[in-house]
Amino acid sequence: MDLRSSDTDRAREFYGQLFGWTAHTTGPEFNDYVNFTLDGDLVAGLVANDPANDQPDAWTTYLTASHAGATARAIVAAGGQVPFGPHPVGEIGVLAAAIDVAGAPFGLWQDVTGSRAWAQVRPGAASYHELHTNRYDEVVAFYASVFGREPKTVGDTDEFRYTQLLADDGTPVAGIMDFSSWSPDLAEWFCYFGSADVDATVERVEELGGAVLEPAQDTPYGRLAKVADPTGAVFKLTSLPG
Known part of the structure; x- marks a missing residue:
């Protein structure tokens, strides 16, 4: 990213x-x-x-x-x-x-070189990527076709339609979420950065001139927040296991 x-x-x-x-x-x-x-x-x-x-x-x-x-x-x-x-x-x-x-x-x-070492999941590093889309079925089929991966359906109800893309070892690395009911025009990838304390990181974002778009809240997938940096670039925060 x-x-x-x-x-x-x-x-x-x-x-x-x-x-x-x-x-x-x-x-x-x-x-x-x-x-x-x-x-x-x-x-x-x-x-x-x-x-x-x-x-x-x-x-x-x-x-x-x-x-x-x-x-x-x-x-x-x-x-x-x-x-x-x-x-x-x-x-x-x-x-x-x-x-x-x-x-x-x-x-x-x-x-090409295979020599670039990327930071693994930990506080301050990317932990997940998520696509919010208004054309869920088409988009899931698109990524499965292009990248040759079998998608894993996590939820398939009117309230929550969600598919994960998996790494070779089966670890979820990205998700595709149907957002057509909430934001019909949305088609955007979001990056999640790991945090040992999401609330403290949100507070620090504000101190440094950023903005809080969605306050920290508990979810079945951890404590999440949506923020923006001082010039408006949006990213998300997610809690990591202690």
Whole structure:
């Protein structure tokens, strides 16, 4: 995942103080892209948001592809779009920007070197990614077809329709939720960051100039909250087992 921000200096300060991330600028070769690390492991990226694009600051979820070119073709064949790429990023990987069949943007990443160590689930690192969509059945079929994975249905009632996407070892890494009853126009991926104390992290978000969009609340999946950073990029918080 990475963050598109209109104020990269403020983003570096905000996430550094909130999660303890360290920022590393890659240099002109990669357009000064910033890698965030947590205890030495990669945790996220940061890129400047060009005002000419007329796009809000936002987090982008990337899905892994074993072959970005083949996956990009599968996306188009399944009714999605690939407005950018696949494009090589130096010698480390291949990048593409995609849009699913319902209009939700996401990134595509093929790791070429296999040497990039990503932070595992822990406070301050990504713990889950979730897609809220208004075209649930089509979208579940889209991701299952494109990425060749059998989706796992968690809920299938009018009040709660939810499917999980699983890692190779069966661990849930992403979810797809039917939001057509609550927000018919919504088609967006959200990133959850782990927290040992969601309420304290929410308070810290406000202290650092961010905003609370949905206060912390208990759910069957832990204590959750929805917040935004100082320039409006939205992310979620989830409690981790003690």
